[in-house]
Amino acid sequence: MNDGPVTPVGVRLDPLAGIELLDQEDLIRLVRSMMSNGVALTFHxxxxxxxxxxxxxxxxxxxxxxxxxxxxxxxxxxxxxxxxxxxxxxxxxxxxxxxxxxxxxxxxxxxxxxxxxxxxxxxxxxxxxxxxxxxxxxxxxxxxxxxxxxxxxxxxxxxxxxxxxxxxxxxxxxxxxxxxxxxxxxxxxxxxxxxxxxxxxxxxxxxxxxxxxxxxxxxxxxxxxxxxxSLDRSEKDNRRYGNPDRDPSGIWREGNLTARTYSTDNDYGIQSPFTGEVHYPAGNGAWRHPKRNLIGWLGEWGVPYEIRSIKDGKRAALMVVGQKPGKISSTHMEAAQKRLESGPWPFVWFGTDGTGRPRVKTYLERIRKGKVPTTYWASEDLSSDEVPFVELGATSWDYTExxxxxxxxxxxxxxxxxxxxxxxxxxxxxxxxxxxxxxxxxxxxxxxxxxxxxxxxxxxxxxxxxxxxxxxxxxxxxxxxxxxxxxxxxxxxxxxxxxxxxxxxxxxxxxxxxxxxxxxxxxxMLTRQIDAKTVLSMKKDELVDVVITSHWDMGRRGSTNLIRIDDPKYSYLVGCNEQGEGYFIIWNNGGPVGQLDLDSYRIVLKDAEKARIKPPYHVYARYEVYQSRNVQFWKIPDKILAHLGLNENSDRFNDDEISG
Structure with missing residues (x-):
């Protein structure tokens, strides 16, 4: 038995492997892990x-x-x-x-x-x-x-x-x-x-x-x-379901008898009890159900079936006893027609008038929905040898492809x-x-x-x-x-x-x-690193982007999606949120960031009137000299840095949660 590292290329599962490379803090953690009998992932x-x-x-x-x-x-x-x-x-x-x-x-x-x-x-x-x-x-x-x-x-x-x-x-x-x-x-x-x-x-x-x-x-x-x-089915989901043959199993819809994957064993002909025509899987597919199940369902039409080679280059076909391809006796046709008229039809059926291709029933009550998914997600449809296959819709996810x-x-x-x-x-x-x-x-x-x-x-x-x-x-x-x-x-x-x-x-x-x-x-796109000096040196267009992309309000943090407003008729208005509230940045004639005073507040009011925006007004500025109940003030650069986790009192880079 090898007691050495499981993966000597770098990741060590043996707690003592590479111990000489560890510093004091790593050694303390390692010893504590060993003493608690835990399994730890250790690497240089x-x-x-x-x-x-x-x-x-x-x-x-x-x-x-x-x-x-x-x-x-x-x-x-x-x-x-x-x-x-x-x-x-x-x-x-x-x-x-x-x-x-x-x-x-x-x-x-x-x-x-x-x-x-x-x-x-x-x-x-x-x-x-x-x-x-x-x-x-x-x-x-x-x-x-x-x-x-x-x-x-x-x-x-x-x-x-x-x-x-x-x-x-x-x-x-x-x-x-x-x-x-x-x-x-x-x-x-x-x-x-x-x-x-x-x-x-x-x-x-x-x-x-x-x-x-x-x-x-x-x-x-x-x-x-x-x-x-999970998802409960709505009436919209169920519109394709009906019960034209008065099936006691409930409403159903047409399902596909052909699987999407090919299998030589399941590629063979099925003879119709109505027309005598021999049908084959659609496209390059194969029948999705075992032959022993299909011959039983076909026999429910009141017509005897057998497994017989018809020399078509494929596996033995499911044929009506004694009938040749393309031919069907009147006795067999009448028996199938009687079942078609009286109902309910078998699980495998041939269309509402009996002249179509073989297809299956998909019962609404048998669709599995709202279940926990299995750990294996196959790319081919799942079926059972014992019960009819249930084709799942797009809104039932247990076994979707x-x-x-x-x-x-x-x-x-x-x-x-x-x-x-x-x-x-x-x-x-x-x-x-x-x-x-x-x-x-x-x-x-x-x-x-x-x-x-x-x-x-x-x-x-x-x-x-x-x-x-x-x-x-x-x-x-x-x-x-x-x-x-x-x-x-x-x-x-x-x-x-x-x-x-x-x-x-x-x-x-x-x-x-x-x-x-x-x-x-x-x-x-990401560009340069950001700090207070960077924010204060920004031109208006760049600062507007930083405000639009970083802003959030406590209580509606991730949902605060700001829509940028680029319109020369506004002096300070730069964006709005999903609630229709306006966001303003105070500038001094296109120069550096200005302050919120009485004069700049009046310009905010004019912009708001033009845009038909009601309070509160969210105003970004360097200083707040004038205050109003209609204004929520955001100080530059402090609030911008805070919205990026860089505020001095709550620095996200000292948060232990991020380091696990």
């Missing part, structure tokens, strides 16, 4: 990794109006931010403790995607992604965990007490991420590990076991308050065209199901590794399908090392095309090729 540089998030400083966040999509009100609901994700989450201080669901797909440590910046150990404010970490790098696991730990700490801080995080991973870092999640979120807050089928067939990527699945680790911030959602990686790539290609460079994209169905299960209808979804924008599209589509109003924040840096800041190209293009319905035509031009999806978003 762990203490600095835990403290990195407290050293990151917020940055100026600039709006890019030319890249906004949708109406001003729709833009204010959602955000696409170009920037390093740890720095961006720190800058998004107003959303701390306001996020309902984090669903994200970080770079896998396969030697192809993950980059690590060694400067982060000393200066986590460096925005560079660093160099690609090769699979042969002996410290690649340690580097990956050191990059993930501070980001997970910030993600936890962003969540509401009832919030949930769903993070995708493959088997390269599954075990390390699991231990890391246990440490940051607590083992008691682990909701589950979802195993989803990423490919229809196993890939030959391992000499022993080929992989066809990946994983999603689901953790809550607090399992006592977290909730897995997860989709495959190839589906994700195809979905992206269909929206933005070829040449996007992504060969692994999470499928929409996977993310939509996660959003439906763990984000309330009015909730906020965050994706710190937005990639091509799957999360944003999933939120928009789930909203439209379920009449919900979820919001999203997507963060993506792109690949600056290769000169590709695709947050403003690929990610933006996908969301733009989804919202507008535009698609890339054969001539390379955008045309209206799909139904638009309701929604919009603002595009923002």
């Amino acid at each position: 540089g762990k203490r600095s990794a835990k403290e990195i998030s407290r050293k990151v400083r917020p940055r100026v966040m600039r709006r890019e109006p030319r890249l906004h999509v949708g109406s001003p009100a729709e833009q204010s609901r959602n955000l696409l931010i170009e920037g390093e994700n740890l720095q961006t989450m720190v800058t998004l201080y107003k959303y701390r403790g306001e996020v309902d669901l984090i669903v994200t797909d970080p770079p896998y440590n396969t030697g192809q995607q993950f980059r690590y910046n060694d400067k982060w150990d000393e200066d986590p404010n460096d925005p560079d992604l660093g160099t690609l970490v090769a699979k042969e790098d002996g410290s690649r696991h340690t580097k990956w965990i050191k990059a993930m730990m501070p980001r997970l700490q910030m993600m936890k801080a962003m969540l509401k007490p009832s919030g949930v995080i769903a993070i995708c991973i493959d088997d390269n870092e599954l075990f390390h991420l699991g231990m890391l999640m246990d440490e940051v979120f607590g083992e008691e807050n682990r909701i589950g590990i979802l195993n989803w089928q990423k490919a229809a067939a196993a890939r030959p990527d391992n000499s022993h076991i080929s992989s066809a699945t990946e994983y999603v680790l689901i953790y809550s911030k607090d399992t006592e308050t977290a909730r897995t959602y 997860s989709g495959r990686s190839a589906d994700g790539v195809s979905e992206l290609t269909s929206i933005v065209g070829k040449g996007h460079g992504f060969d692994t994209v999470k499928p929409l169905k996977l993310f939509k199901k996660i959003i439906q299960l763990w984000c309330p209808p009015q909730g906020l979804v965050l994706d710190p590794y937005a990639g091509s924008g799957t999360t944003g599209q999933a939120v928009l589509e789930v909203n439209q399908e379920g009449d919900a109003d979820r919001r999203f924040i997507l963060i993506e840096q792109g690949s600056p090392a290769t000169g590709d800041k695709y947050a403003r190209s690929l990610t933006w293009q996908r969301l733009h095309n989804v919202i507008t319905g535009q698609r890339l035509g054969p001539d390379g031009k955008l045309t209206n090729g799909a139904d638009p999806v309701l929604g919009g978003f603002e595009f923002r």
Whole structure:
């Protein structure tokens, strides 16, 4: 038995491995952990990794109006931010403790995607992604965990007490991420590990076991308050159901007898008892039910069936006894017609007049809904050998399809065209199901590794399908090392095309090729670090952006979405909130920030009158010389810095929660 480190490449599960590298504080923590008989994740540089998030400083966040999509009100609901994700989450201080669901797909440590910046150990404010970490790098696991730990700490801080995080991973870092999640979120807050089928067939990527699945680790911030959602069916959901044959099992609708995946054993003919025609699975599919079940259901038409080869190059067919393909005796036809007229029809039926293809019944009462999902999300429909298959609708999520990686790539290609460079994209169905299960209808979804924008599209589509109003924040840096800041190209293009319905035509031009999806978003980017001197040196346009992007009110923190107002007829009015309240910045003839006095207050009143805005008036200024009951004063730079967590009395960088 080997008592040494489990993973000698960097992550040590043996508490004594690398003990000579630990300082006094790490040694004390290690001894305490050993004395409490706990299991701890120990690696070189762990203490600095835990403290990195407290050293990151917020940055100026600039709006890019030319890249906004949708109406001003729709833009204010959602955000696409170009920037390093740890720095961006720190800058998004107003959303701390306001996020309902984090669903994200970080770079896998396969030697192809993950980059690590060694400067982060000393200066986590460096925005560079660093160099690609090769699979042969002996410290690649340690580097990956050191990059993930501070980001997970910030993600936890962003969540509401009832919030949930769903993070995708493959088997390269599954075990390390699991231990890391246990440490940051607590083992008691682990909701589950979802195993989803990423490919229809196993890939030959391992000499022993080929992989066809990946994983999603689901953790809550607090399992006592977290909730897995279900949905009661409405009358609108049930409109397709009826009972034309007076079936005692209740109302039903037509279901598909053909599965979406192919199986040679289930590819054969079924003869109709009405016409004698032999029917085959639609497209390139196969029948979804076992042959022994089908022959029983077909026999309920009062016609005897047998399993017999008809030399059609396929498996033995289900044929009416003694009948040839295309032929049916009048005796058998009359028996089937009698059952059709008297009802109820068998589970497998041939249309209301008996002349159609075989199909099945989907009973409303047998649809499973409001159930906790299973840990395995298959990409093919589930069926039972003993009971009729139940096809689930889009609003019943227990066993909806997860989709495959190839589906994700195809979905992206269909929206933005070829040449996007992504060969692994999470499928929409996977993310939509996660959003439906763990984000309330009015909730906020965050994706710190937005990639091509799957999360944003999933939120928009789930909203439209379920009449919900979820919001999203997507963060993506792109690949600056290769000169590709695709947050403003690929990610933006996908969301733009989804919202507008535009698609890339054969001539390379955008045309209206799909139904638009309701929604919009603002595009923002991180720039320089921010402090009091920076704020006071800003020009008006930059300061307006900082106010619009950082402002929040106690009591309605994350929901304080300000809409910027750019109109030369206003002297001080720069924005309004969802309640229609105005926001003003006092300037001295376009020069430095001014003070709120009687003269400037009168100008505020004139702006408010022009815009038909009623009190309270939110006024930003350097000093407050004049006071009014109609004004809520916000001091520059103090309040701006406070809204970014930089106020002297409550410095977020001294908050222990962020460091876990």
